[in-house]
Amino acid sequence: xxxxxxxxxxxxxxxxxxxxxxxxxxxxxxxxxxxxxxxxxxxxxxxxxxxxxxxxxxxxxxxxxxxxxxxxxxxxxxxxxxxxxxxxxxxxxxxxxxxxxxxxxxxxxxxxxxxxxxxxxxxxxxxxxxxxxxxxxxxxxxxxxxxxxxxxxxxxxxxxxxxxxxxxxxxxxxxxxxxxxxx
Numbered sequence: 001x002x003x004x005x006x007x008x009x010x011x012x013x014x015x016x017x018x019x020x021x022x023x024x025x026x027x028x029x030x031x032x033x034x035x036x037x038x039x040x041x042x043x044x045x046x047x048x049x050x051x052x053x054x055x056x057x058x059x060x061x062x063x064x065x066x067x068x069x070x071x072x073x074x075x076x077x078x079x080x081x082x083x084x085x086x087x088x089x090x091x092x093x094x095x096x097x098x099x100x101x102x103x104x105x106x107x108x109x110x111x112x113x114x115x116x117x118x119x120x121x122x123x124x125x126x127x128x129x130x131x132x133x134x135x136x137x138x139x140x141x142x143x144x145x146x147x148x149x150x151x152x153x154x155x156x157x158x159x160x161x162x163x164x165x166x167x168x169x170x171x172x173x174x175x176x177x178x179x180x181x182x183x
Contacts (some may be wrong), residue, residue, distance in 0.1 A: 010108055012069040014061075015054055015080065016157040017094035019070055022077045024050045024099050033101040037137050058084065064088070071099065071112045081112045083120060083129075092128040094119055097143070104139065110146050117147065118182070121175045130174070132168040134159070144171035148181050 005011045015023070015087040024047045027034065044050045057068035068082035079099035086093045095116060097108050113131075120126045131149060145151075149171035157165035 004115055004119075006111045008105070009074045010106075010111060011072050012081070012112055012115060013058055013072060015068045015070045017051065017054055017058075020050045020054055023054070023070070023080075026077050026079075029102075030100045031107075034098065036132060037103060038098065038138065054160075060084070060106075066093070069116070071097075071103075071108055073103050073106065073108055078108060079112075081109075081116055083116060086124070090131065091125065093124075093126055093128075094132065095120075095129045095132075099142075109143050113143055113147055117173065117178065121178050123162065126175065129173050131171045132158075133171070134161075135167045135169050141169055141171075145174070148175065148177065149173045 003011060003013045013019075020046060024044065027044055027050070054068075057066070060066040060068070064086065066082060066084040067082060070077050071079040071081055079097065080108070081095070081097040082112050083093045083095055083152060093115065097109055097113065117129055120129050129149075133144070133146045135141070150173070151171045152172055155168045155170055158168045159166045
């Protein structure tokens with residue numbers, strides 16, 4: 001999956017080295033918004049930080065452990081979605097995402113997640129996909145609900161967030177459930 005159109009004006013593309021400037025600009029425009037949901041260390045502060053994140057994601061792809069895709073809307077980078085911790089033995093993966101504040105409300109994240117989930121089940125033949133969202137992030141938690149994921153519970157104080165810890169809602173979807181929904 002290198003490029004995939006999932007709606008009119010919207011596509012997913014593999015995040016590559018030449019996207020570092022665009023990623024840094026998107027983060028710069030959304031820094032205060034992203035800081036509400038991502039720990040300080042997860043919000044890249046420099047162009048070199050963005051380059052390092054892209055390099056790491058490409059290494060993850062080369063090792064078949066995951067991938068990171070940019071979400072483009074009308075030619076502009078709008079956000080990021082990625083599959084991480086791809087476990088071939090247990091046929092599972094975790095899905096993570098974020099979207100710039102100005103690009104929300106268009107169904108982009110739901111469409112991007114639907115596309116990646118379908119890829120994970122149909123192409124990679126995974127059995128389980130998991131999404132974890134901060135309990136205080138209702139927009140993020142709404143995405144797996146819209147896609148038919150089941151809420152498994154809450155991981156208490158599971159994510160370090162600067163000087164405190166966040167609770168995470170855990171959602172999962174199984175291949176058979178996805179197949180029934182998409183038939």
